[in-house]
Amino acid sequence: MSAQPIVGILGGMGPLAGAEFLRQLTLLCPATRDQDHVRAVLWSDPTIPDRPAAMFDGGPSPAPGMIHGLRVLEQAGAGMICIACNTAHLWFDEIQAAIKTPILHIVDAAASDLARQGIAAGARVGILGTTATVKSGLYHQRLAARGYAPLSLDDAEMAATSTPSIKCVKRNDLAGSFAPLVAAVKLLKDRGAAAVVLGCTELPLAAQAGDRAAFGVPVVDTVEAHARAAIAWAKGELRVARAAE
């Protein structure tokens, strides 16, 4: 049996995001044949309770369902786990505490991608995502801890730009999703953002619908960034450890 390390993927939130993570894990891996690719195991449970509903409307917690999936991945041999959903990271500390296998935090992957694109600590970085992700400060706290200065849009600006872009992607209107995303990036750029993080699974699809030159600043595709970090881990180029270690 192969001794290559195994990337665990907690998917299903939504199910396309998990499939897209696995696709990017393949497309971004330097390989000339199947056998050069990364071993992976993916748990896709779309029945995990809705994350924004749990966060804002007193709905049931997604944590027990996520912990079950993480344990399946651990038992299957995963040496490191990626959660293919930005909003799910709001439960990061609780679910990481429930398993021994380290989870690669998506904001850490985004930070590595900022560095890869030459954006150094101290820079202003725009954060786009669902209202839940932006309002929770998920990216803000963790990027600020690395020395970046995070910026985001206010409620009215999100309602006019990033939220319609996300909604277009969700109804498969990729063509319609591009212009409002450009408008959102431009607002952040005008306030001094040296780069903009696309902190949800829909916005990277919107960004693919047009010419990235329209943004005028580097953007971080968090699905790609997460997959790149997972490949680096599998190749022994990145260490991922639990916070206590």
Place this chain on the structure above:
Amino acid sequence: MSAQPIVGILGGMGPLAGAEFLRQLTLLCPATRDQDHVRAVLWSDPTIPDRPAAMFDGGPSPAPGMIHGLRVLEQAGAGMICIACNTAHLWFDEIQAAIKTPILHIVDAAASDLARQGIAAGARVGILGTTATVKSGLYHQRLAARGYAPLSLDDAEMAATSTPSIKCVKRNDLAGSFAPLVAAVKLLKDRGAAAVVLGCTELPLAAQAGDRAAFGVPVVDTVEAHARAAIAWAKGELRVARAAE
């Protein structure tokens, strides 16, 4: 914890085919929210030895690696397993014997899709795929057992049509892959094929690169057909059992 059935997916052969299966399992499922989708667990081990090399050149058998993956899926709770690779089905009997969980044979899924498209037993059905799949008779035997009359191309015809189409897809030349696929389908249609099965993971991508009306006959996308059958199983509309049961 959810009690919804879990579809197991043996992927990695190659890794994009497994990701595409999960994508189709999502896109083809009638759903208005994440929670309506099918639960799944996917084992993606691209390090499993090459299937054509094992078949034709005395390379190491992929069976032990596949059996390991099947056991992981079984232990994770899969109630039924799909193998997201046509050629891997050449080891079907050996690997099914090693686990209790039933495997949904991809040719049975293709046969269900022929019926769905109104192609009744007795009809001539063209088979396209890799040389390994076509020469092994994988589709021929199992479709003939259901009363279909399978047809395929000879070596020179494959070398001139379906093989170049597959090669174009493998090097991401989707535009170039379409015309040779149309030529392959036309040869089979001219010999009386009432439908043509795209029996590999590349040809369905080639078929998406142009207008399907160019084929002049219904085609079976085996990735879609396999995912449709898995959804039917998860919804309780399809029974999948081991041959002995």
